Amino acid sequence: MRSVAVTNAKGGVGKSTTAINLAAALVEFDRRVLLVDADPSGNAALGYFPRGAPPVGLADAMLEGSGLADVAVATEYPGLDVVPPGDRLGNCSDQMGGVQGLGQGREFRIRRLLKGLTGYDVVIFDTSPVLTPLNVAILYAVSEILIPIDPCVAALAGVRALEDLVRTVSEFRLEFTDAGPLAISGVLITRVDRTLVSKQIEAEVRNYFGPIVHDLVVPASVKFREAYARGVPLIHYDRLGAAASAYRAAASAFLEGRRSAQPAPVAAGDDDEGPGDLGEPDSRYREAS
């Protein structure tokens, strides 16, 4: 079973939309998928249950010690189940303490839930845009992360913080668990439009991350909002559109494991390099051999 967190420290970049559509695309490839909505706002779950997600979910599994399968809800798509955040997820994340103050096994809560789970080929976590203790616990649990990036000004600003976290979590995972390092299985550029700034930032993102960036980008389209309001994944709402193709290609690359990398170790004297000055082309990320 593979597990992937769709994550970015920045808000509104298409994390939930990507989680919804990656899940739907993987089901088209005959995989059994569990989409876990780990953001208290519940946007990923609402993408499948537009009239409101069930009140019981991830929070209850964490607080009551039940399994993820106990709180999974079937969607109308065979092979795709959703774990809603649960009404208590906000409190639950707060009670996990500060990101630095994790301890007493809290960082392994999600890992324990995943270990007890069977019956799925892929588990996808949608995460909130902040580096909360819950998100750290997710990074301890999953095997890989997918980073959606919206090519607007400062798109790379949040990436440094996320990379540092991935690096730290990876080191701790290797030292304290049998989980292995945390891989970045891809970077997906979303909400691309025809503006010059969008083109420039797409080039900057490709230059920075190198081969782990998916070739196809997800264009900006009003159809996303229409699909979301109807509780239908975009890949079904606009089956033949460019955005659907991009999400299917991302799902296919994910299944083939074509793209995967870890952040390069921080080089000496590299600390104060801002996101506007991103160093050598393609130097940070290498595809797994």
Ligand SMILES: Nc1ncnc2c1ncn2[C@@H]1O[C@H](COP(=O)(O)OP(=O)(O)OP(=O)(O)O)[C@@H](O)[C@H]1O
């Ligand atoms: N390619 C796209 N084109 C146009 N609109 C999009 C696209 N992708 C996502 N959206 C819309 O942009 C908004 C934000 O997307 P989404 O909720 O997926 O971002 P997010 O990163 O999960 O946000 P948050 O950080 O708040 O959780 C939503 O209204 C969504 O429908």
Ligand SMILES: [Mg+2]
């Ligand atoms: Mg979201």
